[in-house]
Structure formats: structure tokens, C-alpha cells
Amino acid sequence: MIIDSLRQEHRNIEKLLLVLEQELSVFDRGERPDYEVVRAVISYFEVYPDAYHHPQEDAVFKKLKARDPAAAANIGDLAAEHRSGAERLRRVAQVVESVLTDREVLRQTVDDIIRDFIVHERRHIAMEERDFFPAAVKALQPQDWAEIASTLTDQKDPLFSEIVEERFDAVRRHILRLEQEAEADRA
Numbered sequence: 807m808i809i810d811s812l813r814q815e816h817r818n819i820e821k822l823l824l825v826l827e828q829e830l831s832v833f834d835r836g837e838r839p840d841y842e843v844v845r846a847v848i849s850y851f852e853v854y855p856d857a858y859h860h861p862q863e864d865a866v867f868k869k870l871k872a873r874d875p876a877a878a879a880n881i882g883d884l885a886a887e888h889r890s891g892a893e894r895l896r897r898v899a900q901v902v903e904s905v906l907t908d909r910e911v912l913r914q915t916v917d918d919i920i921r922d923f924i925v926h927e928r929r930h931i932a933m934e935e936r937d938f939f940p941a942a943v944k945a946l947q948p949q950d951w952a953e954i955a956s957t958l959t960d961q962k963d964p965l966f967s968e969i970v971e972e973r974f975d976a977v978r979r980h981i982l983r984l985e986q987e988a989e990a991d992r993a
């Protein structure tokens with residue numbers, strides 16, 4: 807079911823946010839974080855949500871608007887939230903590159919920008935699970951879910967989409983392994 811897989815994706819996203827937070831705490835205590843890990847997390851967030859997660863949520867939200875406009879209005883502008891998440895991520899990418907190219911950036915500024923991204927992503931996920939998903943489960947009819955599923959698979963060859971999913975899984979596993987190694991080195 808679409809909502810189950812969206813929830814599962816949130817769990818995956820949370821793991822990467824935790825990795826980023828972990829590296830940020832290394833930075834905050836004045837040590838050098840593992841920038842390979844940091845960059846890999848940023849790259850993941852640059853590709854995955856827009857390629858995969860947001861199109862599904864947007865399709866569900868569109869149906870919710872039709873079935874229960876009041877519930878949809880209560881949730882607000884989901885697309886705008888996704889765009890501002892992407893903007894926050896761009897600031898993260900920029901500030902990390904600034905640090906790596908030895909441009910003068912205040913430690914506090916780096917911390918503020920990365921923390922802002924992590925906090926907003928977590929808040930967004932919490933809102934979706936508290937308000938959006940239950941409202942959709944309540945309002946959408948079986949034919950809505952069937953339509954969403956068929957639109958999503960229409961856009962992509964199902965095999966292609968499976969490959970894409972596996973690819974993202976592999977990237978995530980790779981990042982988590984790198985993080986484990988970084989943590990082991992620091993211990």
C-alpha cells in the first residue's frame with residue numbers, strides 16, 4: 807500500500823538525518839566530520855525526494871483535495887513545503903562546500919543551516935504522519951488508490967522503478983556503512 811511505503815521511506819529518511827546529525831555533532835565539538843558521509847547524505851536528499859517520494863505524496867494530496875478539501879486545507883501547501891525543503895538543502899550543500907573550499911564561514915552559521923534542515927525535515931515528516939496520511943486513509947476511496955498506483959507506474963516502466971528503488975536502497979546502505987566506519991575510527 808502506498809501509505810505504508812511512504813511511511814517506510816520516512817524511516818529511511820530519518821536514518822540519514824540521524825547520520826547527518828551525528829556528523830554535525832562531530833563538527834560542533836571542533837573535530838573534522840567525515841565529509842564523504844556528509845556529501846553522500848546531501849546527494850541522496852538532492853535526488854531521492856523529488857525523484858521518488860514527493861511525486862507519490864503529491865498524487866495522494868491531489869486526491870485528498872478532491873475528496874476532503876477541508877482536510878487538505880488544514881494540511882496546507884504540501885508542494886510549497888517540499889520546495890522549501892529543497893531550498894534548505896541547497897543552503898546545506900552550499901555551506902558545506904564553503905567549508906571545504908576554506909572560505910571563511912562561522913562555525914555557528916554552519917551549525918544553524920544544517921540544523922535548520924534537519925529540524926524542518928523531521929517536522930515535515932511528523933506532520934505528514936500525524937495529519938496528512940490519516941486524512942488520506944480516511945478520505946480516499948479504493949479507486950483513488952488504484953488510480954494513484956497506476957499513474958505512478960504509468961510514468962515509469964515498473965522494472966525501471968524497481969531498479970531505481972534498489973539503487974536507492976544500495977546508496978543508503980552504503981552511507982550507513984560509511985558512517986559506521988567513521989564512528990569506529992573516531993572511537
Ligand SMILES: [Fe+2]
Nearest residue numbers: 863888930934
Ligand atoms: Fe512530504
Ligand SMILES: [Fe+2]
Nearest residue numbers: 859863931934
Ligand atoms: Fe514525506
